[in-house]
Amino acid sequence: MANIILLGPPAAGKGTQAQRLVDSRGMVQLSTGDMLRAAKTSGTEMGRQVAAVLESGGLVTDEIVIGLIAEKLQQGAAGGFIFDGFPRTLRQADALAALLANHSLQLDAVIELVVDDTALVARVAKRAADAQAQGLPVRKDDTPEVLEVRLREYYKNTAPLIGYYWAKQQLVQIDGMAEMDTVSAAIAKVLDKA
């Protein structure tokens, strides 16, 4: 059992790789983006509060996402947790360290999916087009304008976590531009060593 963070900009492939780990290893994916979108559609007070932020591509408050993660950690995960899209700020990273310590859990690796911006723009356009073609809902934040905001947020608030975890010797960088299976194999190698 291992607990890992998947770090990387929007559309780096975090969600896809997390889903594969859920299927192959019985890990539990904690995606704050999914939780926030669910809160939005379920019409909760918190969902109403965050709706506009989600659509703008900005970050919701640290308190909200830390609260969501704290709640999920209570439930435990025999196969380990995958933190997907969390932490996104240094405050969230510190809060996660404290929460894990409270549950006597350790963080085994922080896996950064390294991709380039041009590819991300193309990936997001493809994600939106694929969803539309299949009659699936298109994420409102998968537009070029909102992607730009999300990328800015990433570089301003989240990219500093790369240095933070590197200094803690927990960072593993993987080429996120490789084929999906190659990325999965590289992640599996990290997990097998953990």
Ligand code: AMP
């Ligand atoms: P994602 O599905 O990870 O791309 O997240 C979608 C949106 O949810 C982001 O653009 C943010 O508005 C919000 N969000 C998700 N995770 C976080 C987080 N850890 N901190 C702040 N906002 C978040």
